[in-house]
Amino acid sequence: MMKNVxxxxxxxxxxxxxxxxxxxxxxxxxxxxxxYRILFLHVASAWTGLTAFFICFIANLLYVWxxxxxxxxxxxxxxxxxxxxxxxxxVTGPIWAHPVWGIWWTWSPRLTSxxxxxxxYVVYLxxxxxxxxxxxxxxxxxxxxxxAFIDVPLVFGSIRxxxxxxxxxxxxxxxxxxMDPIMYKVLFFSWFAMLALMTLLLRQRYKLEAxxxxxxxxxxxxxxx
Amino acid sequence: xxxIDSLFAAxxxxxxxxxxxxxxxxxxxxxxxxxxxxxxxxxxxxK
Amino acid sequence: MxxxxxxxxxxxxxxxxxxxxxxxxxxxxxxxxxxxVLFSFTFDPTSDESRRFAPGLLWLAFLFAASLMLQPCFLxxxxxxxxxxxxxxxxxxxAIFLAKLAANTxxxxxxxxxxxxxxxxxxxxxxxxxxxWLILVFFLASLGISIAGTxxxxxxxQARMRELLLPLLMLPLLTPIxxxxxxxxxxxxxxxPFVQWKGIAFLAGFDxxxxxxxxxxxxxxxxx
Numbered sequence: 278m279m280k281n282v283x284x285x286x287x288x289x290x291x292x293x294x295x296x297x298x299x300x301x302x303x304x305x306x307x308x309x310x311x312x313y314r315i316l317f318l319h320v321a322s323a324w325t326g327l328t329a330f331f332i333c334f335i336a337n338l339l340y341v342w343x344x345x346x347x348x349x350x351x352x353x354x355x356x357x358x359x360x361x362x363x364x365x366x367x368v369t370g371p372i373w374a375h376p377v378w379g380i381w382w383t384w385s386p387r388l389t390s391x392x393x394x395x396x397x398y399v400v401y402l403x404x405x406x407x408x409x410x411x412x413x414x415x416x417x418x419x420x421x422x423x424x425a426f427i428d429v430p431l432v433f434g435s436i437r438x439x440x441x442x443x444x445x446x447x448x449x450x451x452x453x454x455x456m457d458p459i460m461y462k463v464l465f466f467s468w469f470a471m472l473a474l475m476t477l478l479l480r481q482r483y484k485l486e487a488x489x490x491x492x493x494x495x496x497x498x499x500x501x502x
Numbered sequence: 503x504x505x506i507d508s509l510f511a512a513x514x515x516x517x518x519x520x521x522x523x524x525x526x527x528x529x530x531x532x533x534x535x536x537x538x539x540x541x542x543x544x545x546x547x548x549k
Numbered sequence: 550m551x552x553x554x555x556x557x558x559x560x561x562x563x564x565x566x567x568x569x570x571x572x573x574x575x576x577x578x579x580x581x582x583x584x585x586v587l588f589s590f591t592f593d594p595t596s597d598e599s600r601r602f603a604p605g606l607l608w609l610a611f612l613f614a615a616s617l618m619l620q621p622c623f624l625x626x627x628x629x630x631x632x633x634x635x636x637x638x639x640x641x642x643x644a645i646f647l648a649k650l651a652a653n654t655x656x657x658x659x660x661x662x663x664x665x666x667x668x669x670x671x672x673x674x675x676x677x678x679x680x681x682w683l684i685l686v687f688f689l690a691s692l693g694i695s696i697a698g699t700x701x702x703x704x705x706x707q708a709r710m711r712e713l714l715l716p717l718l719m720l721p722l723l724t725p726i727x728x729x730x731x732x733x734x735x736x737x738x739x740x741x742p743f744v745q746w747k748g749i750a751f752l753a754g755f756d757x758x759x760x761x762x763x764x765x766x767x768x769x770x771x772x773x
Contacts, residue, residue: 296513312505315512322516341769361523365516372512376505396721403717407708417704420766421718424700427762428722431755435725438747442732474520481527488534495541 288473295321295463295470303463315373316460321467322365323391325475327429329359330398332479334426337419346490349415352422353405354482356398358475363395386440390433397425397432411493552647555639559648567656577618577660584610585668599672604734607668608727612694615657616716619698622649623706632771642768650692650699650763657691679737682744686737689752690730696759697722703770725755 299317306313333355340348370388371381382388401422408414456464567573588606592598626632635645665683669676676683698719705715733748 310505312508314509318512318516341766357523361519365519368515368519369512372508372515376508393721393724400717400721404704404708404714407710407714409709413707416769416772417707420769421701421704423766424697424722424759424762427758428725431725431758435728435751438751439728439732478520478524478527481524481531485527485531485534488531488538492534492538492541495538495545499541499545 284477288470288477291470291473295467298463298466303460304457309377312373312376315369317464317467319366319369319373320464321471322362322369323387324468325471326359326362326366326391326394328472329355329362329475329479330394330426330429333359333398333422337422337426340415340419341423344412344416346415347487349419350483350486350490351479352415352419353402354479354486356401356422357482358478360395360398360402361478362471362475363391363398366391367395383445385445386433386437390436393432393436394429397428401425411490551639552641552644555641555644556647556651559635559639559644560651563648563652564655567652573618573621574656574660577614577656578663580617581610581614581660581664582667584613585664585671589671600674600738600740603668603672603674604731604738606672607734608690608730611657611661611690612720612723612727613716614660615691615694615698616719618656618660619653619695619702619719620705620712620715622653622699622702624702624711627706633773636771642771643764645771646699646763646767650695653695653699654688654692657695658687661687661691674738676738679742682737683734685749686730686733686752689749689756690726693726693752693756693759694719694723696756696763700759700763700767700770726752729755 295317299314303314303317305311333352336348336352336355339345340352367388370383370385370391374383375381401418404421405414405418408417585606588602588610592602623632626635636642639645662684665676665687668674698715701718701722702715705711705718708714729748729751733745733752736743736745736748
């Protein structure tokens with residue numbers, strides 16, 4: 278119990294430090310002024326979401342190979358956590374776009390690809406609710422998760438190529454577009470803080486899934502008796 | 503201090519999303535724990 | 550290697566089943582025609598706008614049609630309980646997938662080629678000068694759609710709400726195909742048509758990636 282509280286406090290301190298760095302350490306952007314600092318939240322969340330989905334992918338592979346329930350638990354937990362971070366990207370995107378470009382949604386490569394990514398993992402979770410038998414559910418969602426993850430670079434690649442064909446006026450701080458080195462450091466620190474948050478959320482969700490599986494097993498055994 | 507309200511809104515939205523996610527996990531955990539206890543009790547009584 | 554002869558036998562069965570009744574082909578064709586007509590109400594079908602929107606609409610129509618057409622793929626086996634018999638009849642389960650995806654690619658391709666002249670007339674796009682390139686794009690894209698769709702239909706056949714589940718599984722996954730096919734087709738429908746080699750390479754790459762994935766993981770999709 279104490280360990281959990283300490284861990285949570287540590288994560289909050291890290292996040293606080295990242296926020297401080299985003300506001301006060303990172304230099305001012307000439308074009309966008311204050312609002313560009315959303316980047317440290319927006320891009321760090323995107324990278325963290327992808328990290329979570331990568332963990333889901335590895336868990337899926339391990340489940341198909343080993344068939345141990347804990348990989349299924351890790352898979353669904355990582356997918357849900359990844360979805361939370363991806364939702365943050367999709368929400369902070371319009372909040373950033375509106376004051377700067379006057380529009381709520383921009384079909385920028387990152388936002389568009391993130392939207393498809395979000396849909397893919399929402400479908401992953403929906404698939405799980407539609408297959409009742411636990412072993413089959415675990416296997417099928419693992420297989421779909423594998424297909425979904427190998428699709429991710431194809432989605433991002435194709436949409437980036439599409440964007441090159443149809444240049445958009447909006448540049449949402451793509452980290453290739455010439456960022457100051459201090460900005461990079463703050464961005465990576467924000468990502469590190471987000472990864473800590475991700476780990477915290479992942480552990481909680483995993484424990485829930487383990488308990489749920491215990492309950493299912495117990496109910497099943499009672500029905501058999 | 504142009505657009506500080508948008509920056510503020512973004513941070514608030516992000517923390518709200520993380521908090522709501524954490525809350526749903528906590529609530530679901532409590533519900534499962536209740537169900538597990540109830541089940542264990544009925545097994546104990548049955549024996 | 551017994552893979553190819555097994556595949557050939559199963560492919561023959563798939564083709565014979567469909568060509569006996571042709572119900573899959575006919576219903577898919579009619580569906581796409583309906584979609585094409587409905588699309589015409591969403592914008593002004595004069596020549597210039599048509600050229601801009603036509604490729605996207607064409608591929609959207611094909612994708613929607615495919616997500617419906619691929620439903621019976623494994624569902625049919627489920628209903629008749631023939632899946633275990635199929636699995637026993639071949640040494641390599643990949644043969645089952647190869648046969649089904651070859652058949653599905655062919656069915657999709659036939660549907661697309663049948664509808665192409667109607668589409669060209671209704672939306673005023675010139676197809677004759679670029680016909681061979683169009684066939685190439687149709688083939689590569691249909692192959693990609695079939696590979697993913699056949700694999701996913703094995704999943705949806707065993708789940709609830711399967712009619713809605715297959716489109717849900719397929720459509721986000723096939724976004725890259727939609728993007729690449731539309732771009733290549735748009736280039737071919739242009740006033741000065743040209744071949745988008747990057748797009749064609751991308752489609753081929755997508756097909757290769759997912760075919761490999763299906764080869765690696767397909768047997769698990771057919772597990773008891």
